[in-house]
Amino acid sequence: MSDERIWTAGLCVIGDEILSGRTQDKNVAQIGLWLNLQGIRLAEVRVVADREEAIVEAVNQLRARNDYLFTTGGIGPTHDDITVDAIAAALGVGVVIHPRARAALEAYYATRGGLTDARLRMARVPDGADLIENRTSGAPGIRVGNIFIMAGVPAITAGMLDALTGTIEGGRPLLSHVVGCWVAESEIADMLGATERAHPGCQIGSYPFFREGRTGANFVIRSTDEAALAACADALSAALAALGRDPVDGGI
Amino acid sequence: MSDERIWTAGLCVIGDEILSGRTQDKNVAQIGLWLNLQGIRLAEVRVVADREEAIVEAVNQLRARNDYLFTTGGIGPTHDDITVDAIAAALGVGVVIHPRARAALEAYYATRGGLTDARLRMARVPDGADLIENRTSGAPGIRVGNIFIMAGVPAITAGMLDALTGTIEGGRPLLSHVVGCWVAESEIADMLGATERAHPGCQIGSYPFFREGRTGANFVIRSTDEAALAACADALSAALAALGRDPVDGGI
Incomplete structure (x- = not known):
């Protein structure tokens, strides 16, 4: 029993709207419950502002001391969406356009006005990353190393978690x-x-x-x-x- | 404008039940909104487990880099309520029975079976602390230095925030x-x-x-x-x- 390996995850919730109290977070509970079903314990959560230094610090601390790190928020097309750049900075890698993400966005926006420069921002990933399927809207989630970069909108995060179910190693559920x-x-x-x-x-x-x-x-x-x-x-x-x-x- | 002092607070949510996803946190939004009305910005939140080392680390980091630190949870009478001990350890001070807290609990429990040893635990505070009025139930909140130790139950926390309204220095509200x-x-x-x-x-x-x-x-x-x-x-x-x-x- 006591020799059993416990798998842990950290969660970094990124967003001024959570800290201001304007938006009630639902991702902590949703991800905590889901992780437990995977045999992984949510060990610590940090909620940080939309500031690169804050994200870099939290990401580097949490990814080092947990098996996995999940992030939510800040992966949309607007100027306040800085999660990809901040995580690339934390990892010391560049940001590239992922060809499969670009293709997914092209398909999604084909009937919605076409793929603009702003929309193409959602195909940007830290160099070396894989995608997490998004069954709800065009922009995929991102997996890079032990980091899982998820949407902020809880319903979209739910779809991404669904796509990940059974794919991440864990131990016995609590x-x-x-x-x-x-x-x-x-x-x-x-x-x-x-x-x-x-x-x-x-x-x-x-x-x-x-x-x-x-x-x-x-x-x-x-x-x-x-x-x-x-x-x-x-x-x-x-x-x-x-x-x-x-x-x-x-x-x- | 840009020379204006910005007052900040950190929040440490203490509780396995939040991390497990079983309980939906409501204190982040409640405290974020309330702080803003006091002219104080919630700069960072950490959710940590009911483990002393985790609480000590979060408390010492957050209290050092913010004007104020709020904590929620872990101040009840049972064995899993370790917030007071952990914060005293973080501050390097002892734990004492606060006479006014003892008196408040004696009054509250006079018609509820009397003040037992377990209930007296709720009068324990880090040495040097003041009390925060609890208008809802017997056990008060605690102020020690720039740390405000609040209940985990949102309705009780709301009453404690009400008691603090207008008493903490801040800047212009956002x-x-x-x-x-x-x-x-x-x-x-x-x-x-x-x-x-x-x-x-x-x-x-x-x-x-x-x-x-x-x-x-x-x-x-x-x-x-x-x-x-x-x-x-x-x-x-x-x-x-x-x-x-x-x-x-x-x-x-």
């Missing part, structure tokens, strides 16, 4: 089980910690809520070992029942 | 104006870049959308100078009209 209970987490904090310590390889997160006029909490147990996860969940449920606490019907 | 237009951003990319260059102190972000069967984009102009913002917005609207492009009725 499994989770939720025990919901009508109890204030502060009442059972000691038991909770003791239960976690008694089940190596399992982590228990505690997430309180207040609804229907009552205090409750979801206890999320995570492990890559299915049997250990089940044993921990059973022990926690039994301990809560022994304290006379009601489970939340229908789970979370 | 104003924004949205020009929505039925146009593909790739068709007007050159004009957009030229418009930004012609209006120093203004940035234009381009955010495409597809709805009602048509392609459009919101162009978000940002500036701290109201007159410059209005001039840039007028110029952009005129340029779009000259190209025969319809504004989006009712804005975004």
Whole structure:
């Protein structure tokens, strides 16, 4: 168990609109869930502004200390789309027009006014890169080394993730089980910690809520070992029942 | 204009549940919007796991290079709540029980089963810290140096932000104006870049959308100078009209 290799990814969300609060990010949750299904853990996220130095720093730190790095945002046709240039700078390589990206854009824009210089910007990639299929719109995603450069628009990112499913090496997925209970987490904090310590390889997160006029909490147990996860969940449920606490019907 | 001091903040979101994708973060947008009203720009966000080393690294980097650092999450009563210990470690100070926090918790739990050891954990603060009022539940937020330690539950964080409103020094708020237009951003990319260059102190972000069967984009102009913002917005609207492009009725 403890010798098991854990595969990790970093995520760099690029965009002033997320930092300003104007746009609610949805890519962190979407990519976190998807990565877990690939057996890869999202280890750290950074949200940075549309500034080359900020992107270069985050990309170089995150790609060095994770198996993979995903980025979202900044790959459109306008002046504020600087992700490709920043990542090329981070890697110390030039920017080239990818012939297959150019062909895809030519096909996509054939009935949409033709491929202009601005649109051709979306065929620019760091030298040596491969493409990630975009089933939604014309501009592809980009893979260069261990970096996956994705769209900012969540629906387009979803299509790119779909195209990548099953193609990236990972380990065993982190499994989770939720025990919901009508109890204030502060009442059972000691038991909770003791239960976690008694089940190596399992982590228990505690997430309180207040609804229907009552205090409750979801206890999320995570492990890559299915049997250990089940044993921990059973022990926690039994301990809560022994304290006379009601489970939340229908789970979370 | 360009000599104007820009006040910045970093944000460190602490929590495995955000990285796993199980919980959708709402604090980035909430805090980004609130900071802007205080005249402070959210410059960078990091989402880190419930691990002390990860929190210490992010806290020390972000507090050093921003005027302020906000953190969310990990200040509850359970074993996975390690934010206070990690921030004390980052600052090289001890952890103490804050007498006013203890009193607040005693009052809150007087009718809720009393103040247990687990609940008293929520009165622990890095040595030298002040409290941030929590109008929603018992446990207060914490201010230590330029760090503001907030709850993870968005509604509780909202109350803490409310308590802080007007108390933190900032500069002029970043104003924004949205020009929505039925146009593909790739068709007007050159004009957009030229418009930004012609209006120093203004940035234009381009955010495409597809709805009602048509392609459009919101162009978000940002500036701290109201007159410059209005001039840039007028110029952009005129340029779009000259190209025969319809504004989006009712804005975004």
